[in-house]
Amino acid sequence: MKCIILIAAPAAGKGTISKYIEDKYNYKHISTGDLLREEVRKNTVIGKEIKPLLEKGSLVGDDIIKEVFEKEFRKTKSNIILDGIPRTLNQAKMLDSLDNNDGNVEITNVINIDIDKEVAINRIENRLICESCGSVYNKSIITDDKCTKCGGNLSSRNDDTKETFLERYETFLKQTKPLLKYYGDKVITIYNNTSLEDVYESVDKILKGDE
Numbered sequence: 353m354k355c356i357i358l359i360a361a362p363a364a365g366k367g368t369i370s371k372y373i374e375d376k377y378n379y380k381h382i383s384t385g386d387l388l389r390e391e392v393r394k395n396t397v398i399g400k401e402i403k404p405l406l407e408k409g410s411l412v413g414d415d416i417i418k419e420v421f422e423k424e425f426r427k428t429k430s431n432i433i434l435d436g437i438p439r440t441l442n443q444a445k446m447l448d449s450l451d452n453n454d455g456n457v458e459i460t461n462v463i464n465i466d467i468d469k470e471v472a473i474n475r476i477e478n479r480l481i482c483e484s485c486g487s488v489y490n491k492s493i494i495t496d497d498k499c500t501k502c503g504g505n506l507s508s509r510n511d512d513t514k515e516t517f518l519e520r521y522e523t524f525l526k527q528t529k530p531l532l533k534y535y536g537d538k539v540i541t542i543y544n545n546t547s548l549e550d551v552y553e554s555v556d557k558i559l560k561g562d563e
């Protein structure tokens with residue numbers, strides 16, 4: 353099983369790029385942020401515990417992440433793209449020791465999505481997400497309040513405020529960005545400051561052997 357990891361600051365485009373790879377290359381998209389928000393929405397025991405952390409923009413503990421992630425991981429046999437995990441060194445080590453029933457999980461690429469902080473803040477303040485399929489929209493350019501892909505409702509995430517963004521950004525710099533060193537040669541950086549077409553082209557170059 354091949355595994356692509358995305359390392360990126362908040363609002364750098366992890367979700368959008370994951371969906372692109374999922375649709376075009378048949379990878380299963382696993383977003384720990386989505387899994388955690390689902391726990392909150394369902395008001396589970398985990399959901400109740402993590403709600404304040406998500407609202408503040410702090411990281412959820414590694415044990416809960418392991419539990420929530422592995423539950424989803426065990427359901428899949430296809431190649432996977434990881435959006436939002438690992439965020440700490442412990443989580444990276446946990447992924448290194450993963451295996452599925454058909455053999456080991458091979459981390460083939462680590463994509464570092466780079467973005468200017470000001471561009472990311474602007475995105476956060478204008479971001480709408482489809483509540484059903486997770487597609488991402490920009491408030492300033494939509495013509496309808498429904499998702500064009502599945503008809504779901506569009507809404508802002510609770511943690512998409514400038515204040516929470518700044519907290520999430522600092523956490524990224526301190527805890528997650530150092531993982532780029534951990535992954536060394538596997539890391540390829542793409543810049544997401546301009547057009548999505550350029551980003552998709554860079555992704556295609558990285559994955560061209562998988563088409």
Ligand code: AMP
Nearest residue numbers: 384385405406409410411412436437439
């Ligand atoms: P995201 O959707 O990736 O932006 O994640 C939203 C929030 O979920 C983050 O700000 C964290 O509070 C939490 N979260 C998501 N993934 C992780 C993770 N791997 N480790 C710890 N916290 C996480």
